[in-house]
């Protein structure tokens with residue numbers, strides 16, 4: 001039975017992916033900080049497949065290394081790592097941001113992802129051919145926009161780290177993909193606005209954003225491609241999202 005480790009399984013893409021992989025009979029290793037949500041998911045999905053939950057903050061490298069170093073044999077080798085835990089904060093312009101918010105994004109989206117990858121690599125190497133690392137990047141890692149500052153830069157890191165991993169893993173059989181979604185309706189905007197439900201609802205109102213299940217389907221597709229195929233980067237937007245023209249600063253008339 002193949003096994004998947006999903007970071008950030010308590011919400012959004014991670015939770016939907018847990019459900020999608022369970023439906024296909026994969027063993028699940030699910031992580032997140034909110035233990036109650038993890039336990040609820042475990043109760044639900046363990047009726048279908050073996051589920052192991054780890055209450056973990058991906059920023060804590062010692063805890064990550066210890067937890068992944070002690071995985072039960074029945075969940076090994078690891079077939080797929082989904083580096084999904086992440087967040088955006090501070091939608092305001094760079095010059096107005098609280099420095100702590102920049103640090104939190106760097107610590108989670110970059111350091112956290114690196115912590116988990118480092119600890120999971122030996123477990124994926126045992127699987128070798130057919131194993132995958134699926135990293136949640138973002139359109140923000142490729143395309144600049146106001147308020148994107150460190151969030152977009154952290155996702156640019158995810159893209160380049162994914163490509164560089166591919167170089168080092170050549171010959172091991174492990175695939176690496178940067179999956180880069182555009183606007184998707186999850187708790188993402190609630191987190192970004194520090195709990196402003198109205199702002200979150202307003203962003204998704206009157207349009208058709210991606211849903212968590214759309215991304216979960218892509219994650220499952222990537223993880224089950226024939227073993228000789230690597231999709232390096234997969235960027236997905238809702239049809240009703242596109243780019244804007246360049247912004248020009250003009251003298252007042």
Ligand SMILES: NC(=O)C1=CN([C@@H]2O[C@H](COP(=O)(O)OP(=O)(O)OC[C@H]3O[C@@H](n4cnc5c(N)ncnc54)[C@H](OP(=O)(O)O)[C@@H]3O)[C@@H](O)[C@H]2O)C=CC1
Pocket residue numbers: 007008009010011012013014031032033034035056057058059084085086087088108112136137138139180181182183184185186187188189191
């Ligand atoms: N929604 C969108 O529009 C897009 C999102 N993304 C990316 O997709 C990923 C998932 O986002 P999405 O599902 O939308 O957002 P959600 O806020 O719904 O889910 C984020 C998940 O990350 C977990 N998480 C956050 N910080 C930590 C941490 N320090 N340690 C462990 N887990 C953590 C949360 O769990 P908990 O709080 O329990 O720890 C939660 O399960 C993120 O990397 C995001 O940047 C990319 C493109 C578009």
Ligand SMILES: O=CCS(=O)(=O)O
Pocket residue numbers: 137138139140181182183184
């Ligand atoms: O990564 C999230 C999508 S967006 O908010 O940057 O468009």
